[in-house]
Amino acid sequence: QEPKMGGTINAVIQPEPPGLMLAMVQNGPVQMVSGNIFEGLLRYSPKLEPVPELAESWSVSEDAKTYTFKLRKGVTWHDGKPFTAADVLFSVEMLKQTHARARNNLAQVDKVEAPDDYTVVFTLKQPFGPFLGIFEVGSMPMVPKHLYDGTDWKTNPYNNAPVGTGPFMFKEWQKGSFIRLVKNPNYYEKGKPYLDEIYWQIIPDAAARSVAYETGKVDVLPGGSVENFDVPRLSKLKDTCVTGAGWEFFSPLAWLWLNNRQGPLADKRVRQAIMYAIDRDFAKDVIWNGLGKVATGPSASTIKYYTDDVPKYPYDPAKAKALLKEAGYKGEKIRILPLAYGETWQRWGEAVKQNLMDVGMNIETIATDVAGGNQKIGDWDYDIAFTYLYQYGDPALGVGRNYVSSAIAKGQVFNNVEGYSNPEIDKLFADGAVATPDSKRKEIYEKAQKILVEDVPVAWMLELQFPTIMRCKVKNLITTGIGVNDGFKDAWLDK
Amino acid sequence: MDHGVSRRRDPDLGARAQPDWRRPQRRAQSAPVAGRTLMMTAPPAVSIKNLRIALPKGAERPFAVDGVSLDLRPGKIVCVVGESGSGKSMCAHALMGLLPDTVNVTSGEIQFEGRDLLKLDDDRWRDLRGRRLAMIFQEPMTALNPLMRIGDQMAEMFEAHGLLTPRERRAKALSLAREVGLPDPERIVRAYPHQLSGGQRQRAMIAMALALEPAVLVADEPTTALDVTTQAQILKLIRNLQRSRNMAVMFITHDFGVVADIADQVVVLRHGKVVEEGPAATVFNEPKHDYTKALLAAVPSMHPPARAPLDDLARAVEVIGLDKTYVTSGGWFREDRRVDAARAVNFNILKGETLGLVGESGSGKSSVARLVMRLIEADRGTVRIGDTDLTQLSGKALRAERHRIQMIFQDPFASLNPRRKIGHIVADGPIAAGADSKAAFDRARDLLKMVGLDAGALERYPHEFSGGQRQRIGIARALALEPEIIVADEAVSALDVSVQAQVLRLLEDLKARLGLSMLFITHDLRVAAQICDRIAVMQRGVIVELKPTAQLFAAPEHPYTRELLAAVPGQKERAPAA
Amino acid sequence: MLSFVAQRVVKGVIVLLAIVVLNFFLIRLAPGDPAVVMAGEAGASDQVFVQQLREKFGLDKPLPEQLFIYVKGIATLDLGFSFRQQAPVSKLILERLPATLLLTLTAFAISLALGVLFGTFAARFAGTFLDTAITIFALIFYAMPIFWVALMGILLFSVAVDWLPSFGYETVGANLTGLAHLIDVAKHLIMPAMTLGLFFMATYTRMTRASMLEVKRLDFVKTARAKGLPDAVIQRRHVLRNALLPVVTLAGVHAGTLIGGAVITETVFAWPGIGRLMYDALLQRDYNLLLGVFVTCSVMVLIFNLITDLVYRLVDPRIEFAA
Amino acid sequence: MKQFWKSMLKSPSGVIGLVILLLAISVAVFGPLLFPNSPWRMVQRPFLPPFMLSTVPLGTDALGRDVFAGMIFGARVSLLVGLVSTLVALVVGVPIGAMAGYFGGKVDDALMRFTEFFQTIPSFALAIVLVAILQPSIYSIVASIAVVSWPPVARLVRGEVLSLRTREYVQAAVVTGQSNTWIILREILPNALSPVIVLASLMVATAILLESSLSFLGLGDPNLISWGYMVGAGRTVIRQAWWITVFPGVAILISVLGLNLIGEGLNDALNPRLSREGR
Numbered sequence A: 001q002e003p004k005m006g007g008t009i010n011a012v013i014q015p016e017p018p019g020l021m022l023a024m025v026q027n028g029p030v031q032m033v034s035g036n037i038f039e040g041l042l043r044y045s046p047k048l049e050p051v052p053e054l055a056e057s058w059s060v061s062e063d064a065k066t067y068t069f070k071l072r073k074g075v076t077w078h079d080g081k082p083f084t085a086a087d088v089l090f091s092v093e094m095l096k097q098t099h100a101r102a103r104n105n106l107a108q109v110d111k112v113e114a115p116d117d118y119t120v121v122f123t124l125k126q127p128f129g130p131f132l133g134i135f136e137v138g139s140m141p142m143v144p145k146h147l148y149d150g151t152d153w154k155t156n157p158y159n160n161a162p163v164g165t166g167p168f169m170f171k172e173w174q175k176g177s178f179i180r181l182v183k184n185p186n187y188y189e190k191g192k193p194y195l196d197e198i199y200w201q202i203i204p205d206a207a208a209r210s211v212a213y214e215t216g217k218v219d220v221l222p223g224g225s226v227e228n229f230d231v232p233r234l235s236k237l238k239d240t241c242v243t244g245a246g247w248e249f250f251s252p253l254a255w256l257w258l259n260n261r262q263g264p265l266a267d268k269r270v271r272q273a274i275m276y277a278i279d280r281d282f283a284k285d286v287i288w289n290g291l292g293k294v295a296t297g298p299s300a301s302t303i304k305y306y307t308d309d310v311p312k313y314p315y316d317p318a319k320a321k322a323l324l325k326e327a328g329y330k331g332e333k334i335r336i337l338p339l340a341y342g343e344t345w346q347r348w349g350e351a352v353k354q355n356l357m358d359v360g361m362n363i364e365t366i367a368t369d370v371a372g373g374n375q376k377i378g379d380w381d382y383d384i385a386f387t388y389l390y391q392y393g394d395p396a397l398g399v400g401r402n403y404v405s406s407a408i409a410k411g412q413v414f415n416n417v418e419g420y421s422n423p424e425i426d427k428l429f430a431d432g433a434v435a436t437p438d439s440k441r442k443e444i445y446e447k448a449q450k451i452l453v454e455d456v457p458v459a460w461m462l463e464l465q466f467p468t469i470m471r472c473k474v475k476n477l478i479t480t481g482i483g484v485n486d487g488f489k490d491a492w493l494d495k
Numbered sequence B: 001m002d003h004g005v006s007r008r009r010d011p012d013l014g015a016r017a018q019p020d021w022r023r024p025q026r027r028a029q030s031a032p033v034a035g036r037t038l039m040m041t042a043p044p045a046v047s048i049k050n051l052r053i054a055l056p057k058g059a060e061r062p063f064a065v066d067g068v069s070l071d072l073r074p075g076k077i078v079c080v081v082g083e084s085g086s087g088k089s090m091c092a093h094a095l096m097g098l099l100p101d102t103v104n105v106t107s108g109e110i111q112f113e114g115r116d117l118l119k120l121d122d123d124r125w126r127d128l129r130g131r132r133l134a135m136i137f138q139e140p141m142t143a144l145n146p147l148m149r150i151g152d153q154m155a156e157m158f159e160a161h162g163l164l165t166p167r168e169r170r171a172k173a174l175s176l177a178r179e180v181g182l183p184d185p186e187r188i189v190r191a192y193p194h195q196l197s198g199g200q201r202q203r204a205m206i207a208m209a210l211a212l213e214p215a216v217l218v219a220d221e222p223t224t225a226l227d228v229t230t231q232a233q234i235l236k237l238i239r240n241l242q243r244s245r246n247m248a249v250m251f252i253t254h255d256f257g258v259v260a261d262i263a264d265q266v267v268v269l270r271h272g273k274v275v276e277e278g279p280a281a282t283v284f285n286e287p288k289h290d291y292t293k294a295l296l297a298a299v300p301s302m303h304p305p306a307r308a309p310l311d312d313l314a315r316a317v318e319v320i321g322l323d324k325t326y327v328t329s330g331g332w333f334r335e336d337r338r339v340d341a342a343r344a345v346n347f348n349i350l351k352g353e354t355l356g357l358v359g360e361s362g363s364g365k366s367s368v369a370r371l372v373m374r375l376i377e378a379d380r381g382t383v384r385i386g387d388t389d390l391t392q393l394s395g396k397a398l399r400a401e402r403h404r405i406q407m408i409f410q411d412p413f414a415s416l417n418p419r420r421k422i423g424h425i426v427a428d429g430p431i432a433a434g435a436d437s438k439a440a441f442d443r444a445r446d447l448l449k450m451v452g453l454d455a456g457a458l459e460r461y462p463h464e465f466s467g468g469q470r471q472r473i474g475i476a477r478a479l480a481l482e483p484e485i486i487v488a489d490e491a492v493s494a495l496d497v498s499v500q501a502q503v504l505r506l507l508e509d510l511k512a513r514l515g516l517s518m519l520f521i522t523h524d525l526r527v528a529a530q531i532c533d534r535i536a537v538m539q540r541g542v543i544v545e546l547k548p549t550a551q552l553f554a555a556p557e558h559p560y561t562r563e564l565l566a567a568v569p570g571q572k573e574r575a576p577a578a
Numbered sequence C: 001m002l003s004f005v006a007q008r009v010v011k012g013v014i015v016l017l018a019i020v021v022l023n024f025f026l027i028r029l030a031p032g033d034p035a036v037v038m039a040g041e042a043g044a045s046d047q048v049f050v051q052q053l054r055e056k057f058g059l060d061k062p063l064p065e066q067l068f069i070y071v072k073g074i075a076t077l078d079l080g081f082s083f084r085q086q087a088p089v090s091k092l093i094l095e096r097l098p099a100t101l102l103l104t105l106t107a108f109a110i111s112l113a114l115g116v117l118f119g120t121f122a123a124r125f126a127g128t129f130l131d132t133a134i135t136i137f138a139l140i141f142y143a144m145p146i147f148w149v150a151l152m153g154i155l156l157f158s159v160a161v162d163w164l165p166s167f168g169y170e171t172v173g174a175n176l177t178g179l180a181h182l183i184d185v186a187k188h189l190i191m192p193a194m195t196l197g198l199f200f201m202a203t204y205t206r207m208t209r210a211s212m213l214e215v216k217r218l219d220f221v222k223t224a225r226a227k228g229l230p231d232a233v234i235q236r237r238h239v240l241r242n243a244l245l246p247v248v249t250l251a252g253v254h255a256g257t258l259i260g261g262a263v264i265t266e267t268v269f270a271w272p273g274i275g276r277l278m279y280d281a282l283l284q285r286d287y288n289l290l291l292g293v294f295v296t297c298s299v300m301v302l303i304f305n306l307i308t309d310l311v312y313r314l315v316d317p318r319i320e321f322a323a
Numbered sequence D: 001m002k003q004f005w006k007s008m009l010k011s012p013s014g015v016i017g018l019v020i021l022l023l024a025i026s027v028a029v030f031g032p033l034l035f036p037n038s039p040w041r042m043v044q045r046p047f048l049p050p051f052m053l054s055t056v057p058l059g060t061d062a063l064g065r066d067v068f069a070g071m072i073f074g075a076r077v078s079l080l081v082g083l084v085s086t087l088v089a090l091v092v093g094v095p096i097g098a099m100a101g102y103f104g105g106k107v108d109d110a111l112m113r114f115t116e117f118f119q120t121i122p123s124f125a126l127a128i129v130l131v132a133i134l135q136p137s138i139y140s141i142v143a144s145i146a147v148v149s150w151p152p153v154a155r156l157v158r159g160e161v162l163s164l165r166t167r168e169y170v171q172a173a174v175v176t177g178q179s180n181t182w183i184i185l186r187e188i189l190p191n192a193l194s195p196v197i198v199l200a201s202l203m204v205a206t207a208i209l210l211e212s213s214l215s216f217l218g219l220g221d222p223n224l225i226s227w228g229y230m231v232g233a234g235r236t237v238i239r240q241a242w243w244i245t246v247f248p249g250v251a252i253l254i255s256v257l258g259l260n261l262i263g264e265g266l267n268d269a270l271n272p273r274l275s276r277e278g279r
């Protein structure tokens, strides 16, 4: 079908982004909106292969330490200035200070150079397998040097009216109401984008978001914007299409942090008992409405080097009880910290609590909001805590950090919060990141997965899927593995 | 303003109302009636026949008013007297059609201008009220709408009956204000009720009642809340206006002095029944019913009885140079309001003596009492009881001395905690002072007997007693601590005359038996004459005259004292009782 | 009168200062670190980075110094900078304030007007069916949780019959102007304002009714009847005016409750006011913003109270312009 | 006392209110003994409509938990929160008001400024922040509700005490040498209490509503089921399962209604002038 030009899309955004300068704030909603304004050097297909965006082509040196990007010519910023290699160099420097993940990702980079205006060369300290996976817009957005260089980034006025190279331009933001983006007429891909404008509607209440869709006030409900319980009903509405695609790059994986340091959970058998005690199929079918997949281990199945050849933990309360008895658990109180992300997570917390109580564990729920929960997790002041983390396509980016002992540090909510420490695992992940070729990495990571699943440092729950709900007339909304998070540039309306 | 309000009347009423309210026309209308007046003995303007008003279930008696008949004649004042609760107000309200919803008239009729008022519908009632029948209430404080200007409230009288234009109404209000003798009428018609004194408010009420020249005026204790001096002025005003307009007046009061001053006819009510009626002179001089006789006998006389001089010169209380100024804070940016309630007040009370303190409302009598009791702090001055300087004590030490001087309060209803039994009320003081509780209760029983209450009273609550009985309890409470001095602030003012007489007798008796001294505060000079050895007259915080009682009455020196004495009602008594 | 206002303003400033200090510490008692929250959103974090953020926002300084800086700012009407939203707090609040004022004032006006109206009816027809009906409805509205009312309103008026929009304060993208825009905003306003006002309407209904019955017994009403005034005039001029005094007092006290209640209403109806701003700021530990909202709300309450006091003094001549 | 019950029982609203409250209280006290099933246990398939199975008469919620059990256990928490927070508010507000009214002057000024201060912060906002700071639990919820609801109590008590203080029987107690504490406790407070009781009955109702609003915002105690929690939790699925929200919602409505009716009855009973008027 031939794409049609024109039209407006109303989408929901939740919560309201705190700002739109992707280099400075990076929560989900910010990326969802700003992914239309800013661009990265690459995008990733649903299979997570790199696709050109601002970089036209790229090459890797023999020793896998030098990456050369050829930039697209004729790209301009929304204010008309050309986009060049200088912008890339500037962005790398700026992101190292403002973007925690980019900072981590770029840790392996020795130097970045621009031999000419349209070539950028990254030289690494040592080979880094997943390096080509860090260039997506959310991970490394390109920032206009001419507007930021030499300014106080924090108070730069362009933070509130961002200027990027993307298919849509920032138009207005009525705080608390909506954000409006309009078509970039000078976009470098001729004929794109198809849409005239995008309204991101800010509706803080989940039920109200459903109603807004139902009453035709919005056309797109990005993943996670309505409660899961509402998904089946909404998907049955007329002219409604639902897709789970667009999360391949992030592959959100939900698990329970188990505090390995103290109390009953320091015992591997208790941790295994927890795996047996929790009815994860129930969670998938009832709480997540059958969406997603029961996780088998630390890697999501969409991630490179995933294997399901690991020990299995089916729902088996009897076995859980036996393990607890064996471990000598005597009803010590165990605190569980659910995730304050809305009804679904609350219900899940209740269900898990009930599962654990059914096998004789003494569970107390600690309620907090997100910030309070983070503090508790960061201070290691918890026994069990819900979380879900993105995996960013490669075990070296999104998986290893959660299990290696070098990543144990107080005061943070990511990385190795559970306090698991195993020299063998440390070595495997250290080797895996730099090993070549792929087959060698595969071998290393499969081994790591087996060991981890046996040890149960955390209790893996589900590979999540956040379905995007939209009117069927919206076409081509999701074309990459990053989904709605990197823009509506291919989307069009079938009027 | 209210042209939309329906004014549906029968033709004959309408005819009278429509042309105008002015006097000549109205007089022409009522001419035939007036003609008859000349021929026969004046026919009544209102004739109440056999009126019976039922009280709701659970009230103290089945009928508030039980078979009352009385006539009001043009140009005559009928005084309805009787104790509290005798049904006086009920009669008045029935005549105005303003009875509360919970009571209803079960039989009788009220004839007015040829019709039975009890059979009128609401619209006709409304037409009559204010225009033909008007009323003045007891409490000038609450009888006026606090949110409306006086002039507007007067003008409402015309508005209610669709008379005059708004401008004329205002002009009329002004001239009415002038007529009732309100000072600075231009200002006063623009004032709000709270900016007027009690007497001024009562004048405003009278002006309102007279606005449409009603045939009948009902006055329900219109002067009870006023000072004697103000009362005298208001009585005169009513009398004059009534004469000049030939109104029939029903005047309700419980004060025989007032009756003596203004009544043509007297009707004595008791328990809702008329026990005696007749021309004022007859009722006063030859009361037939025992109840009337008793009532008359209870009225204290203006003539102080002879008193034994006090030889014992020991001072029970010594008050030296007391000053008290109330400062009402005006906030940061306003000047404070100051009231001098006591200025350089000096007096002594000898052992066994009763010192009277008289003066009008607001003169500072209660303030002095409180200063003496140390309920409030003096700005300056000393109060000495025996040798103890009360003003120097505080906290525990003060509490320990308090038993020496005790107080009897004015309001028998407000001075007893409704939630405590009488036994506790009387015994609490001694127990707080450290007495053994059984002994305290025994003593309480004795005291109650002494004031004429049986022992069963210990276990009862205040609401189960009558006003007079409660005042006795108050006295027992004061005596429980075996004080040397008793301060009685208007201790009998709230009581009916007959009860008042009993309580006064009791006080005299106890005082003599226990050798107490007493500071007796009252605004009633008759009472003062009967009970005080010496009297101090207060005006605006200053004692202007202090003399033995007989001397004061015989030869008042200060002009204010003279004014007070002259204003006491009922001095041209037709029946000098006792 | 002027001095009265001046005095109240001075008093208000003192209260505000106390509120600032108390809340300053209160808010910081909350577990959770804004820097961690922010770093966390990037999907990664490390100590150095978090420390860097703290320094940037002045969170590394000792508390008393932070307080001093904040109070100094307040003195110059500077509410500080929201590190989270990267904008001055006063700007963020001013963007939202009109919506909140529109909502609360409308709710206030509706609740007061309707409450007094219904209360008057109930009192006039006390004991009749009308009275009972009004009383029962008032009780039910009084007893319904606000979010429940909101939900029912949306289901009824937005979903079942598409009469009223369920979110926002204007039709986004319609670009209406003039009268059409006004009507559009009004349509968006009705449901939230009613939801917010319903509870208070019920309160005022009951209060007016009780107060009217109370005043009806007073002596001056008897005086008015003795004048022969028609019942309607007595009710309006004598009874109602006096009966309104306690209602006015209560309404003034309610200002704070009303603004507080706006949190839920604004959330459910996506109304872009400061109630929601406050809640978001709380969740994100955006200290300056949260404190700024508190100060703003308190100022609004103080102004509301001042206005009701002024009104009260205008209606009741007995009270003079003293504190 | 007898008098009081008599007039209370005479007012129809008071009787209805009392019956409702007694019913709610007996459900709260005895219900969990009769239906010991945990309301958190998943017993049936999710979203089972009401009146289908006798074991789960009111249906099940999104996780297949028994709505009926939730109602019964919820009564406990909701009433407890209402009663306890009101009690705490009284414990704070009554002494403050009494002291301010009795001692007057500087004490009064200081205490009233303090009270005003709490009234200047929007109450619900303050409650939210307090619960968030203290972290949601039944204790923090009760405390926060009490913190925002005591000022009206203090003001009311102060007003009453202020007028009672000048009563003659109080002065009588002073002149007979009784101590301030005694006077406040014996002479003043008992007579100031009737409007406070009326207010308290309404405060219980308001507290129940407040708790439900906090639960709605996700600030309820996660270990205890309350009606507010149930309404909040069922709200998102109201379109497919009305019963999850409607039953607890109605329960809140009825108890708040009952408490209000009691308030009205108390008002009538404790204020004889009103009750004689009839209605």
Ligand SMILES: Nc1ncnc2c1ncn2[C@@H]1O[C@H](COP(=O)(O)OP(=O)(O)OP(=O)(O)O)[C@@H](O)[C@H]1O
Residues within 6 Å of the ligand: B055, B056, B059, B060, B061, B064, B082, B083, B084, B085, B086, B087, B088, B089, B090, B091, B100, B102, B103, B254
């Ligand atoms: N609204 C009412 N409901 C019930 N009983 C009432 C009511 N008003 C008055 N009464 C009773 O009716 C009787 C007569 O009352 P009324 O007011 O006529 O007495 P009064 O002679 O005017 O007394 P006072 O001198 O105290 O004014 C009293 O027993 C009183 O208790």
Ligand SMILES: Nc1ncnc2c1ncn2[C@@H]1O[C@H](COP(=O)(O)OP(=O)(O)OP(=O)(O)O)[C@@H](O)[C@H]1O
Residues within 6 Å of the ligand: B326, B327, B328, B339, B340, B341, B359, B360, B361, B362, B363, B364, B365, B366, B367, B368, B523
């Ligand atoms: N607490 C107070 N604060 C301010 N002014 C007061 C106070 N108490 C009394 N006053 C004023 O002091 C003056 C004297 O009052 P006081 O009560 O002593 O008079 P009184 O002679 O007892 O009058 P009454 O006969 O009416 O009882 C009055 O003008 C009164 O308004």
Ligand SMILES: [Mg+2]
Residues within 6 Å of the ligand: B088, B089, B090, B220
């Ligand atoms: Mg009377």
Ligand SMILES: [Mg+2]
Residues within 6 Å of the ligand: B365, B366, B367, B490
């Ligand atoms: Mg006095």
